[in-house]
Amino acid sequence: MKLSEFKFDLPNSLIANHPADNRDEARMMVLHRSTGKIEHKVFKDIVNYFDDGDVMVANDTLVFPARLYGRKEKTGAKIEVFLLRELNAEMHLWDVLVDPARKIRVGNKLYFGDGDLVAEVIDNTTSRGRTIRFLFDGDSVAFDKIVETLGETPLPKYIKRKVEPADKERFQTIFAKNKGAVSAPTAGMHFTKQLVKRLQLKGVDMAYVTMHIGLGTFRAVDVEDLTKHKMDSENFIVGTEPVKIVNQALDNKNKVCAIGTTTMRTLESAVSAGNRLKEREGWTDKFIFPPYEFKICSALVTNFHQPESTLLMMAAAFGGFDLVMKAYETAKKEKYKFLTYGDAMLIV
Numbered sequence: 001m002k003l004s005e006f007k008f009d010l011p012n013s014l015i016a017n018h019p020a021d022n023r024d025e026a027r028m029m030v031l032h033r034s035t036g037k038i039e040h041k042v043f044k045d046i047v048n049y050f051d052d053g054d055v056m057v058a059n060d061t062l063v064f065p066a067r068l069y070g071r072k073e074k075t076g077a078k079i080e081v082f083l084l085r086e087l088n089a090e091m092h093l094w095d096v097l098v099d100p101a102r103k104i105r106v107g108n109k110l111y112f113g114d115g116d117l118v119a120e121v122i123d124n125t126t127s128r129g130r131t132i133r134f135l136f137d138g139d140s141v142a143f144d145k146i147v148e149t150l151g152e153t154p155l156p157k158y159i160k161r162k163v164e165p166a167d168k169e170r171f172q173t174i175f176a177k178n179k180g181a182v183s184a185p186t187a188g189m190h191f192t193k194q195l196v197k198r199l200q201l202k203g204v205d206m207a208y209v210t211m212h213i214g215l216g217t218f219r220a221v222d223v224e225d226l227t228k229h230k231m232d233s234e235n236f237i238v239g240t241e242p243v244k245i246v247n248q249a250l251d252n253k254n255k256v257c258a259i260g261t262t263t264m265r266t267l268e269s270a271v272s273a274g275n276r277l278k279e280r281e282g283w284t285d286k287f288i289f290p291p292y293e294f295k296i297c298s299a300l301v302t303n304f305h306q307p308e309s310t311l312l313m314m315a316a317a318f319g320g321f322d323l324v325m326k327a328y329e330t331a332k333k334e335k336y337k338f339l340t341y342g343d344a345m346l347i348v
Protein backbone atom coordinates (compact mmCIF):
# COMPACT_ATOMS: atom_id res chain seq x y z
CA MET A 1 0.00 0.00 0.00
CA LYS A 2 0.98 3.63 -0.46
CA LEU A 3 1.37 6.32 2.19
CA SER A 4 -1.00 8.68 0.36
CA GLU A 5 -3.86 6.19 0.76
CA PHE A 6 -3.85 7.01 4.49
CA LYS A 7 -4.26 10.73 3.96
CA PHE A 8 -7.33 12.50 5.34
CA ASP A 9 -8.10 15.98 6.57
CA LEU A 10 -8.11 16.29 10.38
CA PRO A 11 -9.53 19.62 11.62
CA ASN A 12 -7.79 21.02 14.72
CA SER A 13 -11.20 21.28 16.41
CA LEU A 14 -11.36 17.46 16.57
CA ILE A 15 -8.03 17.07 18.40
CA ALA A 16 -8.78 16.55 22.09
CA ASN A 17 -6.89 18.93 24.38
CA HIS A 18 -8.30 17.34 27.53
CA PRO A 19 -9.51 13.81 28.33
CA ALA A 20 -13.15 12.98 29.10
CA ASP A 21 -14.14 13.91 32.68
CA ASN A 22 -14.30 10.21 33.55
CA ARG A 23 -11.95 7.77 31.83
CA ASP A 24 -14.63 5.26 30.84
CA GLU A 25 -17.12 7.85 29.61
CA ALA A 26 -15.29 8.76 26.42
CA ARG A 27 -17.22 7.88 23.28
CA MET A 28 -16.52 4.55 21.61
CA MET A 29 -17.13 3.61 18.00
CA VAL A 30 -17.55 -0.14 17.47
CA LEU A 31 -16.59 -1.67 14.10
CA HIS A 32 -17.82 -5.15 13.21
CA ARG A 33 -15.41 -6.63 10.68
CA SER A 34 -17.72 -9.44 9.58
CA THR A 35 -20.68 -7.20 8.68
CA GLY A 36 -19.15 -3.72 8.29
CA LYS A 37 -21.64 -2.43 10.86
CA ILE A 38 -20.64 0.70 12.82
CA GLU A 39 -22.10 1.42 16.29
CA HIS A 40 -21.81 4.49 18.52
CA LYS A 41 -21.39 3.73 22.21
CA VAL A 42 -19.75 4.96 25.43
CA PHE A 43 -16.51 3.27 26.48
CA LYS A 44 -17.96 1.54 29.55
CA ASP A 45 -20.26 -0.39 27.14
CA ILE A 46 -17.18 -2.42 26.13
CA VAL A 47 -18.25 -4.96 28.77
CA ASN A 48 -21.11 -6.03 26.48
CA TYR A 49 -18.73 -7.22 23.73
CA PHE A 50 -16.80 -9.79 25.78
CA ASP A 51 -17.74 -13.05 27.50
CA ASP A 52 -16.53 -15.64 29.96
CA GLY A 53 -13.10 -16.97 28.93
CA ASP A 54 -12.19 -13.99 26.72
CA VAL A 55 -8.91 -12.20 27.45
CA MET A 56 -7.91 -8.54 27.37
CA VAL A 57 -4.20 -7.77 27.14
CA ALA A 58 -2.86 -4.41 28.37
CA ASN A 59 0.53 -2.70 28.15
CA ASP A 60 1.69 -2.00 31.72
CA THR A 61 4.45 0.47 30.82
CA LEU A 62 4.67 3.56 33.02
CA VAL A 63 5.33 7.02 31.57
CA PHE A 64 8.04 9.04 33.28
CA PRO A 65 8.28 12.88 33.17
CA ALA A 66 10.62 12.90 30.18
CA ARG A 67 10.58 16.61 29.30
CA LEU A 68 13.16 18.78 31.08
CA TYR A 69 13.53 22.54 30.73
CA GLY A 70 16.90 24.07 31.49
CA ARG A 71 19.53 26.52 30.34
CA LYS A 72 22.93 26.51 28.71
CA GLU A 73 26.07 27.40 30.63
CA LYS A 74 27.51 30.90 30.06
CA THR A 75 24.70 32.22 27.83
CA GLY A 76 21.84 31.02 30.06
CA ALA A 77 19.80 30.40 26.87
CA LYS A 78 16.61 28.40 27.51
CA ILE A 79 16.66 24.83 26.26
CA GLU A 80 14.41 21.79 26.22
CA VAL A 81 15.70 18.23 26.61
CA PHE A 82 13.45 15.24 25.96
CA LEU A 83 14.75 12.03 27.57
CA LEU A 84 14.33 9.14 25.15
CA ARG A 85 16.31 6.18 26.38
CA GLU A 86 18.71 5.43 29.22
CA LEU A 87 21.91 3.96 27.76
CA ASN A 88 23.82 3.37 30.99
CA ALA A 89 22.21 3.71 34.44
CA GLU A 90 25.50 3.79 36.32
CA MET A 91 26.91 6.61 34.21
CA HIS A 92 23.51 8.35 33.82
CA LEU A 93 24.02 8.29 30.06
CA TRP A 94 20.94 9.10 27.95
CA ASP A 95 19.77 9.42 24.38
CA VAL A 96 17.81 12.67 24.15
CA LEU A 97 16.22 15.14 21.74
CA VAL A 98 17.17 18.79 22.18
CA ASP A 99 15.61 22.10 21.24
CA PRO A 100 16.90 24.47 19.83
CA ALA A 101 19.22 21.88 18.30
CA ARG A 102 21.61 24.25 16.51
CA LYS A 103 22.61 25.85 19.80
CA ILE A 104 23.38 22.63 21.69
CA ARG A 105 26.78 21.22 20.77
CA VAL A 106 29.16 18.53 21.98
CA GLY A 107 30.94 19.72 25.13
CA ASN A 108 28.14 22.09 26.21
CA LYS A 109 26.97 21.89 29.80
CA LEU A 110 23.23 22.09 30.48
CA TYR A 111 21.69 23.13 33.81
CA PHE A 112 18.28 22.09 35.16
CA GLY A 113 16.42 23.48 38.18
CA ASP A 114 18.63 25.68 40.34
CA GLY A 115 21.68 23.76 39.23
CA ASP A 116 20.17 20.64 40.90
CA LEU A 117 21.04 18.66 37.82
CA VAL A 118 23.84 19.25 35.31
CA ALA A 119 24.44 17.39 32.06
CA GLU A 120 27.21 17.40 29.48
CA VAL A 121 26.65 16.81 25.76
CA ILE A 122 28.79 13.84 24.70
CA ASP A 123 27.73 13.16 21.11
CA ASN A 124 25.47 14.16 18.20
CA THR A 125 23.26 11.28 17.05
CA THR A 126 20.87 13.01 14.60
CA SER A 127 20.07 16.64 13.77
CA ARG A 128 18.07 16.93 17.03
CA GLY A 129 19.43 13.87 18.81
CA ARG A 130 22.23 14.00 21.38
CA THR A 131 23.84 11.65 23.87
CA ILE A 132 24.22 13.38 27.22
CA ARG A 133 25.75 12.40 30.54
CA PHE A 134 24.23 13.70 33.74
CA LEU A 135 26.97 14.72 36.17
CA PHE A 136 25.22 13.20 39.14
CA ASP A 137 26.83 11.33 42.05
CA GLY A 138 23.77 9.51 43.41
CA ASP A 139 22.47 6.08 42.40
CA SER A 140 19.69 5.50 39.87
CA VAL A 141 16.97 5.70 42.57
CA ALA A 142 18.15 9.19 43.58
CA PHE A 143 18.46 10.15 39.91
CA ASP A 144 14.90 8.99 39.17
CA LYS A 145 13.68 11.05 42.10
CA ILE A 146 15.28 14.26 40.80
CA VAL A 147 13.90 13.66 37.27
CA GLU A 148 10.49 13.09 38.87
CA THR A 149 10.81 16.51 40.55
CA LEU A 150 12.25 18.50 37.63
CA GLY A 151 10.66 16.70 34.68
CA GLU A 152 7.33 17.50 33.06
CA THR A 153 4.64 15.10 31.82
CA PRO A 154 5.57 14.58 28.14
CA LEU A 155 2.30 15.57 26.47
CA PRO A 156 2.52 15.45 22.66
CA LYS A 157 3.13 18.80 20.95
CA TYR A 158 -0.27 18.70 19.21
CA ILE A 159 -1.94 19.28 22.59
CA LYS A 160 -1.92 23.07 22.47
CA ARG A 161 -1.90 23.97 26.13
CA LYS A 162 0.38 23.96 29.14
CA VAL A 163 0.76 20.79 31.18
CA GLU A 164 -1.65 20.77 34.14
CA PRO A 165 -1.32 18.90 37.48
CA ALA A 166 -4.15 16.53 36.42
CA ASP A 167 -2.05 15.32 33.46
CA LYS A 168 0.33 13.50 35.80
CA GLU A 169 -2.44 11.02 36.55
CA ARG A 170 -4.47 11.16 33.32
CA PHE A 171 -1.50 10.69 30.96
CA GLN A 172 -1.02 7.27 32.53
CA THR A 173 -3.09 4.08 32.48
CA ILE A 174 -4.34 2.35 35.63
CA PHE A 175 -2.21 -0.63 34.52
CA ALA A 176 1.07 1.33 34.58
CA LYS A 177 3.82 -0.18 36.72
CA ASN A 178 7.02 -0.74 34.69
CA LYS A 179 8.76 2.59 34.12
CA GLY A 180 10.24 3.40 30.74
CA ALA A 181 7.75 5.02 28.33
CA VAL A 182 7.88 8.59 27.03
CA SER A 183 4.27 8.37 25.88
CA ALA A 184 1.20 6.64 27.27
CA PRO A 185 -0.44 3.62 25.62
CA THR A 186 -3.52 5.76 24.98
CA ALA A 187 -6.17 3.05 24.43
CA GLY A 188 -5.53 1.84 27.97
CA MET A 189 -6.30 5.28 29.38
CA HIS A 190 -10.06 4.63 29.02
CA PHE A 191 -10.08 1.82 31.58
CA THR A 192 -10.99 2.30 35.25
CA LYS A 193 -10.56 -0.16 38.12
CA GLN A 194 -14.34 -0.45 38.30
CA LEU A 195 -14.61 -1.27 34.58
CA VAL A 196 -11.92 -3.95 34.89
CA LYS A 197 -13.83 -5.39 37.85
CA ARG A 198 -17.03 -5.54 35.74
CA LEU A 199 -15.14 -7.36 32.97
CA GLN A 200 -13.68 -9.82 35.47
CA LEU A 201 -17.14 -10.48 36.96
CA LYS A 202 -18.19 -11.55 33.45
CA GLY A 203 -15.27 -14.01 33.42
CA VAL A 204 -12.97 -11.91 31.21
CA ASP A 205 -9.29 -12.46 32.09
CA MET A 206 -6.71 -9.66 32.15
CA ALA A 207 -3.12 -10.24 30.97
CA TYR A 208 -0.21 -7.79 30.94
CA VAL A 209 2.76 -7.28 28.65
CA THR A 210 5.26 -4.42 28.58
CA MET A 211 6.35 -2.23 25.69
CA HIS A 212 8.20 0.96 26.54
CA ILE A 213 6.86 3.45 24.02
CA GLY A 214 9.45 5.72 22.44
CA LEU A 215 8.85 8.71 20.20
CA GLY A 216 9.36 6.42 17.19
CA THR A 217 5.74 5.33 17.52
CA PHE A 218 4.78 8.84 16.37
CA ARG A 219 7.57 9.35 13.84
CA ALA A 220 6.20 10.50 10.51
CA VAL A 221 6.37 8.07 7.61
CA ASP A 222 8.25 9.85 4.84
CA VAL A 223 8.28 7.20 2.10
CA GLU A 224 5.38 6.61 -0.28
CA ASP A 225 6.21 2.90 -0.53
CA LEU A 226 5.37 1.54 2.94
CA THR A 227 7.64 -1.49 2.57
CA LYS A 228 10.57 0.94 2.78
CA HIS A 229 9.56 2.51 6.14
CA LYS A 230 11.68 1.51 9.14
CA MET A 231 10.22 1.67 12.65
CA ASP A 232 12.39 2.68 15.61
CA SER A 233 13.02 -0.29 17.91
CA GLU A 234 11.10 -0.45 21.18
CA ASN A 235 11.83 -2.61 24.19
CA PHE A 236 9.21 -5.23 25.14
CA ILE A 237 8.60 -8.12 27.54
CA VAL A 238 6.13 -11.00 27.25
CA GLY A 239 6.38 -13.08 30.44
CA THR A 240 5.14 -16.52 31.50
CA GLU A 241 1.78 -15.38 32.87
CA PRO A 242 0.36 -13.67 29.73
CA VAL A 243 1.57 -16.60 27.60
CA LYS A 244 -0.42 -19.03 29.75
CA ILE A 245 -3.58 -16.87 29.83
CA VAL A 246 -3.57 -15.96 26.11
CA ASN A 247 -2.78 -19.47 24.83
CA GLN A 248 -5.52 -20.99 26.97
CA ALA A 249 -8.02 -18.55 25.41
CA LEU A 250 -6.76 -19.41 21.91
CA ASP A 251 -7.02 -23.16 22.63
CA ASN A 252 -10.61 -22.65 23.84
CA LYS A 253 -11.46 -20.48 20.80
CA ASN A 254 -12.14 -17.43 23.00
CA LYS A 255 -11.53 -13.82 22.00
CA VAL A 256 -8.18 -12.17 22.70
CA CYS A 257 -8.34 -8.37 22.65
CA ALA A 258 -5.28 -6.12 22.43
CA ILE A 259 -5.72 -2.89 24.37
CA GLY A 260 -3.87 -0.54 22.03
CA THR A 261 -1.52 -0.75 19.06
CA THR A 262 1.59 -1.13 21.24
CA THR A 263 0.08 -4.20 22.91
CA MET A 264 -0.76 -5.58 19.47
CA ARG A 265 2.82 -5.00 18.23
CA THR A 266 4.17 -6.71 21.34
CA LEU A 267 1.96 -9.77 20.89
CA GLU A 268 2.72 -10.03 17.17
CA SER A 269 6.45 -9.82 17.99
CA ALA A 270 6.22 -12.93 20.21
CA VAL A 271 4.46 -15.53 18.05
CA SER A 272 5.58 -19.17 18.03
CA ALA A 273 5.78 -21.38 14.93
CA GLY A 274 2.38 -22.83 15.87
CA ASN A 275 0.76 -19.36 15.99
CA ARG A 276 0.69 -19.25 19.77
CA LEU A 277 2.15 -16.63 22.10
CA LYS A 278 5.64 -17.33 23.45
CA GLU A 279 7.78 -15.78 26.17
CA ARG A 280 10.06 -13.16 24.73
CA GLU A 281 12.07 -10.15 25.81
CA GLY A 282 14.00 -7.80 23.57
CA TRP A 283 13.57 -5.10 20.94
CA THR A 284 11.10 -5.01 18.10
CA ASP A 285 10.88 -2.79 15.03
CA LYS A 286 7.86 -4.64 13.65
CA PHE A 287 5.81 -2.45 11.30
CA ILE A 288 2.25 -3.66 10.70
CA PHE A 289 0.34 -2.32 7.69
CA PRO A 290 -2.22 -3.81 5.27
CA PRO A 291 -2.34 -6.57 4.20
CA TYR A 292 -1.28 -8.41 7.37
CA GLU A 293 -2.45 -11.65 8.94
CA PHE A 294 -2.84 -11.26 12.72
CA LYS A 295 -1.92 -14.41 14.63
CA ILE A 296 -3.14 -13.79 18.19
CA CYS A 297 -5.92 -11.20 18.53
CA SER A 298 -9.53 -11.17 17.42
CA ALA A 299 -10.30 -7.68 18.81
CA LEU A 300 -8.50 -4.35 19.18
CA VAL A 301 -9.16 -1.25 21.29
CA THR A 302 -7.51 1.84 19.87
CA ASN A 303 -7.92 5.62 19.63
CA PHE A 304 -8.45 7.74 16.51
CA HIS A 305 -5.04 8.45 15.00
CA GLN A 306 -3.26 11.02 12.86
CA PRO A 307 -3.40 10.84 9.06
CA GLU A 308 -0.55 8.81 7.51
CA SER A 309 0.54 7.45 10.91
CA THR A 310 1.80 3.91 11.56
CA LEU A 311 -0.94 3.63 14.21
CA LEU A 312 -3.68 4.26 11.64
CA MET A 313 -2.00 1.74 9.33
CA MET A 314 -2.16 -0.95 11.99
CA ALA A 315 -5.82 -0.21 12.72
CA ALA A 316 -6.52 -0.48 8.97
CA ALA A 317 -4.59 -3.76 8.75
CA PHE A 318 -6.72 -5.19 11.56
CA GLY A 319 -10.13 -3.73 10.73
CA GLY A 320 -9.80 -3.76 6.96
CA PHE A 321 -8.64 -0.69 5.04
CA ASP A 322 -12.01 0.28 3.52
CA LEU A 323 -13.99 -0.15 6.74
CA VAL A 324 -11.50 1.77 8.90
CA MET A 325 -11.17 4.67 6.46
CA LYS A 326 -14.97 4.84 6.18
CA ALA A 327 -15.16 4.79 10.01
CA TYR A 328 -12.76 7.75 10.18
CA GLU A 329 -14.96 9.77 7.84
CA THR A 330 -17.95 8.86 10.04
CA ALA A 331 -15.98 9.87 13.15
CA LYS A 332 -15.31 13.30 11.64
CA LYS A 333 -18.99 13.80 10.77
CA GLU A 334 -20.05 12.66 14.25
CA LYS A 335 -17.44 14.93 15.87
CA TYR A 336 -15.49 12.19 17.65
CA LYS A 337 -12.35 13.46 19.36
CA PHE A 338 -9.00 12.32 17.96
CA LEU A 339 -5.50 11.47 19.24
CA THR A 340 -4.06 11.01 22.74
CA TYR A 341 -6.92 12.34 24.87
CA GLY A 342 -9.58 11.50 22.32
CA ASP A 343 -12.30 8.87 21.94
CA ALA A 344 -11.93 5.13 21.40
CA MET A 345 -12.59 2.61 18.69
CA LEU A 346 -13.29 -1.08 19.32
CA ILE A 347 -12.75 -3.38 16.35
CA VAL A 348 -14.30 -6.85 16.71
